[in-house]
Each structure stands twice: as C-alpha cells, then as structure tokens.
Amino acid sequence: MMYSIEQRDDQLLGTTAAITYELSFDRAPQHLVKVVMRIEGVTSPEVVVVMPSWSPGSYKIRDYAGWQGNVRAYKGSGASRVATTSQWRDKAALVVSSEGASTIEVEYVIYAHERTVRTSHVNRFHAFLMLTSICMYVEGRTQEIHHVLLKHDRSLWPSVSTALSPVQSGGATGVLLGALNYDILADSPIEIGDHAVTTFTEAGAQHEVAIATNYNVDTDWLTKQVQQIVKVETTMFGGAPYDRYVFIIQAYPGAGGGLEHARSSVNAVDPSALTDKTKAVGLLSLLCHEYFHLWNVKRIRPKELGPFDYTKENYTSMLWLAEGLTSYYDDLLTYRCGFTTTKEYLEALSKDHVGRLFMVPGREAMSTRDSSFLAWLKLYMQSPDGNNRFPSYYLKGGVIFLLLDAYIIDHSDGKYSMDDAMREMWKRYLSDPSRGMSEEECYAIVEQATSVQIRERLISWLDGTTELPYDEILAGVGLKLEYADKPSEPVTFGDKRPFASVPQAPYVGWQVADVSGKLMIKGVDDGSPAAEAGFGIDDEIVAVDDRRVASLAQLDHYLAARRQQGARVTAHCDGRIFTTTVRPILRTIPKLVEIENPSARQQQMRDRWLRRNL
C-alpha cells in the first residue's frame, strides 16, 4: 500500500477532488457539526464508507462512530439527489448502494463536545476538528485528493488554522481546503474561531502560531520562543522538511497534553502556563516535544505506524523510540534552546525522569517493550493500580535514552551522540519515506552512525525489569545517583535560634485524596507499608491511633510521629470498619547528581553531552 504524509501547499492550489466534505456549523451551540460527504466517480454498485476508530499518535480505540448520528445516504447530489439504500456492515462501516449513480452523498451529524487534543470540540465560539472523528473514508479510495469545505460564518470565526492546504483563495461558499490523500486529511486538525495567529519564517519555511484562549497572552513573547524551538531543532536535523507548519496552542482551565502531526501540532495547557515562569517552561518543553515528533514518529517511524488501519489497534513494540526518545529530547532541547540553565536541566532529569521512575513499582513488573505493545490497554486505559503493573514507555524509554546517549558519548570519546543516530535515521527516512523502520534496522543505524556497539545493551534495557545500570553508565558523563539525603542544615528561627524538631513525613506507599472531606485511598504501591498493612484502593481512612483524621495534613502529621512504633489506622471498606497497624518508613528517592571532583575526562564528556551549540 502506498503511504505518504508529505504535502506542500502549492500541490493543492486549483485542484479538484472527487471526495469532498462540506462541514457546517449552524448547530454549533449544541456541539454539532453537519457533514455532507460527496463521492463522485462511483463505478461500483456499492460504496463502503468508514468512520475511524482511533487517531494516530493516541493509541486508544475511541469508536468515533459513537458520536455520529442522523446518517442518510443519497444518490446524485445537491437539489437533485434522492435517497438510496444503505446498511451498516459493522459499528463504523456503512455500505451504500449507488443504484447506478456516479455520485453519492452521505450526510450525518457529529456530536463534538470532548475537549482534548485528540477529539473534536465545537461550541458557539470555536470549532476544533480532529478529522478522524469527523470525516469517514471511502474504502479503496484513500489515496485520492480529498477536499474539505468549511461553511462557517467568517465574520464570527475569521481565523482558520490547519495544515490542510488552501485550494482556492477567497471562495464565496466557504473556505476550501485539501489533502493529497486521506492519511494527510486525518493528520490535519483544524482550529476555527477568533483566535490570534502570528507568523514567522525560519529555516526557509513558513510558521503559524495559533493561540486559542480566553486569557491574556504575550503572543509576541510566545512566538519568539516558538521560533527559537524551530531554529534549534531544524539546525539539529539540517533544515525544515516542510513548506509550512502550524503550532496550535489551546489554553483553557485544566488542559494538558499534545498531539503530533506531520505539518502541525496541537498543544493544550492550563492558562497558568502563560503567566507562571516555571509552568511556562513546561509549555515550551511540550512544544519542543510535539515539534520533534515531526521527525521522530511522523516520518522516522516504527513500521507499524504508517500506513494505518483506522478500524483497529495498530500494535508496535517501538513506542520506546517514538515516545521514549522524544521524552528524552524534549527537556534536552528545552535546555539547548536556552529555556533552562544547566542546573535546572539536571534537576529536571533527576526529578521528572530518573526520580519519577523510582516511584513506579511497575518498572519491575513489565518491560518497556511490552508496555509499548500493550499501550492500548495499559497507558491509555490505565487501571487504578496501573502504577504497579507497568512502566510508561515515555518515562522509562526516556531514561533509557539518557543512558544510551551517555554511553555513546563516552564510548566514542565524545565524537558521537544520539544526535548523530537521529540524523542517520532521518537519512534513512528520506531514502524511502513509504516504509517504516524495524527494531533491528534501528539498532543497526545507531551503531553505524556512532561506531558504538549498543545492540545487546539496549535490548536488555528494553526487555528487562531489573534496575538500569545508572552509575556504571552515567559515570561516563560525570553523573551518579545519590541515595541518601545529605544531612540538612539545622532549622533556625529569629536570631538563629534552633527550631523545634518536626518529624519528617514518612513513606506509607498509598496515594490518598481528600474527596469531599473523606480521605480515600486512590493507590497502593506493591511492597509498601500500606500494602503490607492490608490497605486497598477505595478504603477510606477514618482515624489514626483513635484520633479522627479529617485532612491530608493531619494524616501526615499523625503518621510522622509514629514512624518507629507503627500507627493503628482505622478505615472503612464496603460498609464495615477495620483497624490495622501500618509501619511507615523513611524512603529516599535517588537523586541524579554531578560526581564531586570529576576526572578531566568525565568533565570533558559531560561538557560534550551538555553542549548547546551544535
């Protein structure tokens, strides 16, 4: 099967298409999009149209047809069309009888009211369209040019931001956009509304930054940072492999996450990321991540991820490459962009990467490769005790690439790094874009690009469930894990008077949430004091040593004082009360720190690894 996601705007200008979707928004206040799908050039007695069940990049079956309704099929088009028979073949595929007509139309509405980066969201003020959830495809005709006609009120919604290419300028009926094939259409979300759009040119390509939010944003500042990201990443890969790229940034309360596309990305953040300095760095790291994906996963990709089967799970064991590597690079690139200092970058690696992995008991239960393969049921449908069952391939995959990068730099005497491996994978993509990469091919490319043998080590890390060899590998770049907290300075108050001794909050191994005043256990770590004491998810903590607890602070306070002897905890489960003894411990999460008094070589390799100007 042919597969290509490459498109330039000039390829669509003035084209015609036999498959067109007219999208209208008269019922946007009810979160409805009306779709008229016109299929011309029909030569067979039956045409099968299918609604995708998932969106590439988000590995979960979402059954978008569940949000579809009022489906009607017609032969002919426009005013002269008449109803024709149709029948569902399965939950998402409709078989339409053409009855000899060369044009058929399928009309339906989509309820679009789920606000994430991978679902559509429409209301009276804007429309965010994920076309996998809006546009059915025609079986056997996905390689044709597809057009989308947006029929919205352009005085209310003047801005349209999408990687779909304009087909004609200033159309009277609406905004006509196009894709060279269905895969590109499915990969091109559209933001329509009154949002702000800024533009810049970098690496010889056009860039648009679409900022959809009700909040006040310093758009100039944000655009400058985005341009810096483009500059740093295109420099790493030797140019921009597109003519135009669209950054869609959505800021609304509680938002989070991103989704990558070939010529665009969707980045959702809480509005605090626009005003709080630390959170803003998180947004820039997300932008680095999703933008990096235009190379790694949209183009350099596991062989299972393109061409896609939109009807069911597309399994791959290689999300450690797609997401692990991208997670390693997002904070590294944030640092290279100058958004964080060396110290801040090392702290982020320690806290958000290595340290976080130490808090996941599931790293001992499942390999990273299996966690990737089962993403559809694990990461994307996490059970409440998922933290005990598997490590995220983002998290552990990222840490594995930190180790791999350090190993390559050390074992090539600083001559090569993961950057060289990435550039080699990029060359491999350019030599045959239609075909993805196998794991074997990936190992071979890394070894060829860096002259360092990594195959067996990398496989053992990806397949293993034992602790990674942090100190052995990281010593090469002058880093190590520190397991014990340094004794802290005595706390003083006033005129350097010693303060009272305050017990340190201990580790119990439960995650407790205050749910309307009830202290509910929402997670229990395998092997933890809480598990050994016999607590489970959804137990409600009532009292500690016969003292009623009503807040999380109170619970921590009571337990801290009872670390040595244990505390009697009274709890509620399924209508009954029980009491058991829990023995909290002091647990130290290892910190990633720089080796004191590094050798000249360690210092040199560390500087090589943290080089900003490539």
Ligand SMILES: [Zn+2]
């Ligand atoms: Zn990602």
